[in-house]
Amino acid sequence: MQTQEVAIKSHVRVVMKSDSELLEEVVITGYGSGQKLGSVVGSVTAVGSEKLEKKPVANVADALQGQVAGLQVFTPSGEPSQSVRMRLRGVSSISSSSEPLFILDGSPISAGTFTALNPNDIESMTVLKDASSTAIYGSRAANGVVILTSKKGKRGSKATINISAQYGVSRMTGDNVEMMNAQQWLNFQEALDPSMKNNAAFQEKKNFYINNGISTDWADIFFGGSAPVQQYDLNVSGGTDAVNYYFAFGHYDADGIMDDSNLRRETLRSNLESNINKWLKAGINLNLSYQKYSTTAFGGSGNSVYNKAYASRVYRPTQTYYEILKDDNGNFLGFGDRLNFFDELGYWNPYYLSEIQPGNNTMARINGNTYVNINPIKGLNIRAAQAMEAFDYRTSGVALPMEPFKDAGTAKESFQRYYAFTYTNTAEYKFTAWDRNHFSFLLGQESIIRKNESFGVSVEGLTDTRLMLMSAGATPKMPSHSKNNTVFNSYFVTGSYNFDEKYYLDATFRRDGSSLFGLNNQWGNFWSAGAMWDLKKEAFLNDVDWLDDLQLKVSYGSVGNSLGLDPYMSFGLIGTGLLYGGTSGTAVANPANPDLTWEVLKSTNVALSTRLFDRVSLDVEYYQRKTEDMLMEIPYSYTTGFSTGWGNVASMVNRGVDITANVDILKNVNGLDWSISANVNYNKNEITELFNGLDEYVLANTGLKLQKGMPYGEYYYVRWAGVDSRDGYNMWYDKNGNLTKNFSDDDAVFTGKQRYAPWSGGFGTRASWKGITVAADFSFMLGQYMVNNERWFTENPTFAAKNNQTTEMLTMWQKPGDITNISCVDSPMQFDTHLLENASFMRLKNLTVSYTFPQRWMKKTGFMENAKVFFVGRNLWTVTKYKGYDPEIDSNIQLGNYPNTKQFSFGVELTF
Template identity: 40%
Template structure:
């Protein structure tokens, strides 16, 4: 009995001791924004695995050890709070993380917080846009967003880029994304008049949950642009930004023969009896050799003659601020870039005003607007002609020269029968001018608690004018119908008006629920017109305009219009700030489609789950965030001509000298939307509260494609547009970004993104699985525009003749287009991405940005002329042609130059590349040196763009969005110096 009593006493003592070592803490967690109770917040003891989470009313209870000192409160997207345990009741108000506040984005017709987004949205903020001197802001997206392919159209000043989001979305319709600037749609091909430094951020919408709300225009993705604005009660801030630098050709892997090489090449081919390029004629040997030596002594580098080191400069001043009721942003800018090709230049003047005013507690109004003017001076050029400046810089023989010893033009050229190309450029003139006005007026009324009505009226207006002058003594002034000079003038003017009205309501529910609904309508009306005229035979010297010509040459005009009428609705539901559901639907009507198919409905559903907010994830400290997203929906493509469905006639041709008319377009009242269905799975994650990343998988099927289908010849038209065929894009995207090293004085940040896209045509016309073109093909089972070309097999070492493969893969010694084969290669790269890294040590920063494209192929049509195997040997050739076959047994890829050039896989080149897009070093002047002068900030910097390129492509540049590259204006690299001053 005594033993039992002792044991009972000891057990009671142990339990009492154990109970005394723990205590219970309770409390409530609320939102610092609105004071509402906060469910699902993780609460745990710092340094332990002991934890709990708040219930639906934001309350929690947790048993903590007696020696516990700190509780940690954590929820994804909010600032983690550590609170000392000083009582048994601890209440906490969580604040939204500052970076999350900055990432509230507009992904439709209303803003959304980042935590509630269920779709695939990529944000490019102003910090990645500012300070880089570019003419068109779409160029800065290159390599910044996974799955977004951005290829510059040309190196000519002011040129925009071609963008494909998650592969090519159409075979015959438009493939560019929809651009929305402050709620106003704009033309994807008209972006250079806008100042990139006015942009606050860009949201790239890639999946159906994000784009279906735009219905018939969202199939190729949406780029939603928000410009800078002031904030209420913000102190006025003035910023000046100035830059100056130089530009030169970025990449030149074309090695042309010098004078000695070219002369020897011509003589060798002549002596071998292959081509008669440099006959001795009646000259003696000494006279002939003296003549050749005189030619070799000239050695003109025509690239240096046609291209230059050009100047680049930009200046901008802006101000932003606000009072209690009014906020504003104003800016004015000037950008000027000389082209690296002589006689080309681009200038832009721009201004912007963004003004918001709170009339009273119920009404807010605003205006967003930009006015831009640009002028583009051009060289008279044509990609298809051998006399174009870029071609001339390569094909002119080095023993020719533009000027004599007195600096006068040399007019007689052995190579060019039409005269000195430099003189031709100086005689003629070409320029384009454009005005653009883009803006909107909006107003929002609070009708009831959390019920708002908003109306927005936007307009996109442009006025474009082109003038060309052809001197009476120039080649261009005496060809193509021109005699004794001529002039042409054309203009195009258009405007698009967009009016949208929406009702937005946050439905009152218990605190753990949030439900926001939006319904609205939108009407878009677009009209444009153009006129072109030309005249020839100037009546007097010195005249340069059409009014000075005596004979009319041509006159034409056109008019287009289209309209959209849409109704839409969205619903966004959130539960416990962990689970989110998005629904959207849109009904579109468009004049671009047939009478029987003008309307279509598009929809989407998306869901997300903040997994890290679950109690079972509390103890996984390395994983600071984890979110799962899933979406599916449809969107459409209406980017076709305004009258594609309607049977029309046009004038053209003649019959016994009389003008005739005939059908232009076949009537198709059933022509309707090209539709895409998109499935998207995404995972967002954070590691160690330092690294953030996302992984996405997607499958996009495009069906009822808009295709030009071959038509019966009895119709008088070769093809007509119909809804047929299907195509699939599927892929994976990965992005990781964060601070690799984060110390007091030093930060190293790294951002890596990459994407793989598989594109495949799955269906074409009934009973047909292919459609042939010159050197590419639409074929089921292959990517869009797969190359269809005869395959070169090498050079026969016995006789120096070229060899090819026939359609069955057998070796043949003759060329034939019948031996063309389908290659699993395309102009669309399956892999692309970018790497951005930055280092900051105190006030010094260094950043570098690379982008890469892999698996892109392009026909180097320029090499057909430069490496012609004798066909164009009268012009200069690449040094590769010197290695041609000379005797039996020679192993070479260059056949005997007999003047037989063929279009085969020798011209199909790997155009993959990696490029250093930007390198910047900067210094921020410490405030202690400048604040006393009422200057808030000064930043000085130097930067380079396109400094080097790694590629196998043998042309001027691999970055071109086409099947053929011929005579394209080369890309440029720049080195600039700049200063930013803030007051």
């Protein structure tokens, strides 16, 4: 609250006012109480609700892209149910996950929870980067921590009802490739085979298509339309002197740009806190969600002719989507019904196949936590918290007994049930001694129990579309069944000290035990130490008017990585179905490693933060992160009976810089406020150790090679040298840089091109004037490359007679002297650097335009407190040289990926 001074009277009534600036600076960084952002020793970035809410996507994490220096966020697909991928300060592991640890209201959650949360229920997201801020989470925090805090009611405030609704459409982000139309493709067939010029049947067909303007744009067929997106929210919040509450309902409904993908989601949230008496407080946070969704058929099938993203490139433009109608003389009359079978291609219509193979997925999820907080004496808080994450997932599908599955219909059902219980007990004591010495200590214990079980059943031989239950199947198939349990136990302590809010010290120690690892190495110790100096409070800077803030931070510590690892991988598990002498049986399926343990990441962070002229804020951080005991699958001699086994055998280092800047250009100048912000990260990694003393190791079929002293993720390919204008053959460079026309994998070298973007960040601006607010946020990733596997099929003379091709193929070499990048038909294409494309991009991630109606209008209604109308756009503009559908894939290779989407959404928000 703001400090107020009043005259002394016999009766004094003071109405306190919130100090909103102070409230915005408080962040949650660990197990204890919140801290003012300016007093946090560790590297912490907070993103407020204004950046997260009202975004027309199901996943709240999508809004983080470009908001935090060092945090790369990818949404690699246009599927409405698609989850995002995150990576903080580079890739820290080769075989394990590089995904951060996610915490919701104090308890860990899985990444899948993001699609179950309503973005409008999230108050803030805080990203913890360095060891000083993450070591309290021990063995799970090597990749950073992302803390989500849900909205809560304000104690002592009247009940407020907030209603919002928005409706919009999705479209494909764009396409940088021009495919041949029917006339171009038919003319190109004559270039491939000159005899076609004298082929009467071919010429008749060619003239018919060209004269009647018949040409199919398959990208337009599959992705050319718009898909609706709508979202409706209702929440009630408020509080009395003893209780504060927040209740919310959300409905989200989105169709994919592919007609067979969609998502429907309902969410309920209840956050309740109560001061039972002066020393006892209790609360509960509960989120329930139900999702029903379908994913596009064949979407994960790569180069399947029924994968629509792949088919949109290779289907010939002379194959129509609808039946061609002709009169008795063969004259074109128009188009008829949709074709279920494409006779020219010999393929079934992918949409027809998805219609006769309907399937859907349902997910019921609960995330909740309760706590009891005892404050027996001043400064001491004893807290017991219990959290649960659980979901019940079901997927079902059938193949109707129709062509091409006549008399062979199938039905399948699969189930998965997961739960995780987290029990956390802490005691935190804060006190001040000798006026200016401030201490804080926290002691804690935590246990996590997880259980995951799934099974699936299917039948064949269904013959009647009216009887598609599995009980009607003639032939049951072997069911699948799996289960696993995981247990974590932890003890931790953290302490902090500051003198006069000028000199800060903190230290953390945590001991973790995990059932994920070998019996000889199940316990590990993790720690950190950090210091901060607030130079502005020194006498020699205190009177410098233009310097508002200046802080120097240093931290070092170790954290672990146990994310993305399978339970029991340290044990020699038994596999079934193995054959010996023609008889099935069981055998040890993988080698045991009782010494297997987590990866350890040792992190150093140095940061300088300042604010100048009460307008310019600047944060610069340098970090080094060394991963030791890195998990890798090691090749074994076949004499052991195994091809590979897991071990802690490698090391790598990430070094980089985070820079964040904010400038308030105008501050209430005739009612106008205008600010800009930007952040950038540069990261470089280096492999420092491999297994068995090796200096190098090639990752088969990836185009990547591991080598000491080199970055992980630098492509290792044969260098393409172009097309010889004399004979039209492809040329390459050998290892020594000499030209050759004989392709050999032995000539592969490091290309200097990275699979992981070394540069990333974002920038944005926000302006408001008399109720009108405009905010734009851009994100970028620079220096990343990706193999565009589509071009193997669409710029390849080998496939030109069967598949459609890009218009680049019209420049194919045909005679000596032709200067081109497309070889002659007789020169086979190879996987080399010519398929390696620059996948750097910059995109307008979010654009928001809103108008808040004047308060004097609201007062006249007598019941309405606020009213706003708004427009939100997502992925509206993308700049990239990449020739695929979208560069935001986060993969070394792209083929058949569901194109990303842009959204246009209009909405209204009312507060009562």
